[in-house]
Amino acid sequence: MNNVYIYDHVRTPRGKGRFDGALHTVPPVHLAATVLRALKERNQIDPDDIEDVGLGVVMPIGEQGADITRSALLMAHYGEDVSGYQLNRFCTSGLDTVKMGFGLIGSGQADAVIGGGVESMSRVAIGSDGGSAYTDTTLGRQYPYIPNGVCADLMAALDGYGRDDIDAYAVESQRRAGIAQKDGRFNASLVPVKNAFGETLLQRDELVRPGTTLADLAKLKPSFVAAGDSGFDSIVLRRYPQLESIPHIHTGGTSSGIVDGACAVLLGSDAYGKKQGLRARARIVAAATCASEPLISLGGPIPVTDKVLARAGLKIEDIDLFEVNEAFAVVPMRYMRHFGIDRDRMNPNGGAIALGHPLGATGAILLGTALDELERRGKSRALITLCAAAGQSTAVIIERV
Numbered sequence: 001m002n003n004v005y006i007y008d009h010v011r012t013p014r015g016k017g018r019f020d021g022a023l024h025t026v027p028p029v030h031l032a033a034t035v036l037r038a039l040k041e042r043n044q045i046d047p048d049d050i051e052d053v054g055l056g057v058v059m060p061i062g063e064q065g066a067d068i069t070r071s072a073l074l075m076a077h078y079g080e081d082v083s084g085y086q087l088n089r090f091c092t093s094g095l096d097t098v099k100m101g102f103g104l105i106g107s108g109q110a111d112a113v114i115g116g117g118v119e120s121m122s123r124v125a126i127g128s129d130g131g132s133a134y135t136d137t138t139l140g141r142q143y144p145y146i147p148n149g150v151c152a153d154l155m156a157a158l159d160g161y162g163r164d165d166i167d168a169y170a171v172e173s174q175r176r177a178g179i180a181q182k183d184g185r186f187n188a189s190l191v192p193v194k195n196a197f198g199e200t201l202l203q204r205d206e207l208v209r210p211g212t213t214l215a216d217l218a219k220l221k222p223s224f225v226a227a228g229d230s231g232f233d234s235i236v237l238r239r240y241p242q243l244e245s246i247p248h249i250h251t252g253g254t255s256s257g258i259v260d261g262a263c264a265v266l267l268g269s270d271a272y273g274k275k276q277g278l279r280a281r282a283r284i285v286a287a288a289t290c291a292s293e294p295l296i297s298l299g300g301p302i303p304v305t306d307k308v309l310a311r312a313g314l315k316i317e318d319i320d321l322f323e324v325n326e327a328f329a330v331v332p333m334r335y336m337r338h339f340g341i342d343r344d345r346m347n348p349n350g351g352a353i354a355l356g357h358p359l360g361a362t363g364a365i366l367l368g369t370a371l372d373e374l375e376r377r378g379k380s381r382a383l384i385t386l387c388a389a390a391g392q393s394t395a396v397i398i399e400r401v
Helices: 028-043 068-075 093-105 136-140 148-159 162-183 213-218 225-239 270-276 301-311 331-338 362-378
Strands: 004-012 052-056 084-087 112-122 200-202 259-266 282-291 320-326 381-388 390-401
Touching: 004 028, 004 270, 004 362, 004 390, 028 068, 028 112, 028 259, 052 068, 052 093, 052 282, 052 390, 068 084, 093 112, 093 259, 093 331, 093 362, 093 381, 148 225, 148 259, 148 331, 162 213, 162 331, 259 270, 259 362, 282 301, 282 381, 301 331, 301 390, 320 331, 320 362, 362 390
Parallel strands: 052 084, 052 112, 320 381
Antiparallel strands: 004 259, 004 282, 112 259, 282 390, 381 390
16 A cells, blocks of 8 residues: 555534534534645645545534535635535444545545544534434344443443543543643644634633633532433343443543534655655554444444554554543553553543544544654654444554654
8 A cells, every 4th residue: 555644634623512602603614624724724734635524523514514525625715626425323423434535545545635634523513314223123232232331331330340430531631721722732733613704603612611620520420320221231241241231430521522523634656745745644544444333332442452552563562642532531441451561651641531532533543643743752653543432442452753
């Protein structure tokens, strides 16, 4: 395969995904156009060179439907000749668009593509697509859809994690995100979101609560008791009879935050960089996708990491930094324990618990966060992975040039 390079990435700040959030008044196509326009201007992109553009969108309906990527490209002044697609593989979608670009360039079918994602969770509610995974009773009898929060509590029970363990992880995520924000570690990649009058609506991540304490989190009630009591606990316990019950311990403070946001990543070949006079910041080493048991829908990052490491010919010790999406606290905790990873190498600037998880965009955001941190630390390789509903996962390894 041809070498595939990351030349730049940008993202919006993440706004609280509710009616009083700073980005609630901004339609998702405007969020997407904001990052596409910024990427074009920062790198003086000639749209004629871009073969394709993909954006992850997990709720591709309403304002986020009708191939929002194509509309955003037109709005961002890429002209009439640049094609775009939207992709939904649940939470891995943003990273999957990067992986697809990797395949196009690596196979010689393109010299430059853009990947990324957008999700306005305040305007298009999670679960509002009403897909068959949630609603088809025939499918449900064989593979019942288990809410991710119930899966998180199941994983914690199987691994022996208690409420204090996951609360402590979340406090540290908030602390790290607060330090990163204060030190300006995200600033070089952030694009402020403005309204039609040019007034800035948001220029830094809105959800971070760096002063969060264990006492604060202890006051929160578990979020998934009702879901478990509605029958999902019974389904899970039939599969895992070694458990007498599912202690529900994840709360809003130990789960990923609901936010609005968008991002874009510029990928290209060596020839593209030379033509445009751009310096490559990193090379994509390998990518992989896998699916695992649907009842533990959050467990995919472990097997997909084994797969991508084998594909790259690397070992876990060869990776300097890891970005594992904090869908729930137990996900990176289980990952660290399984692979024996030191906490300093895991989500060093906090994660989705503190910063939020704009579903379709998060994977590409994590890629950019990892790259920025590699540069800041002077390190070489990072591995980025996310779990997704129904037991899927994606992973990408990057290496600084």
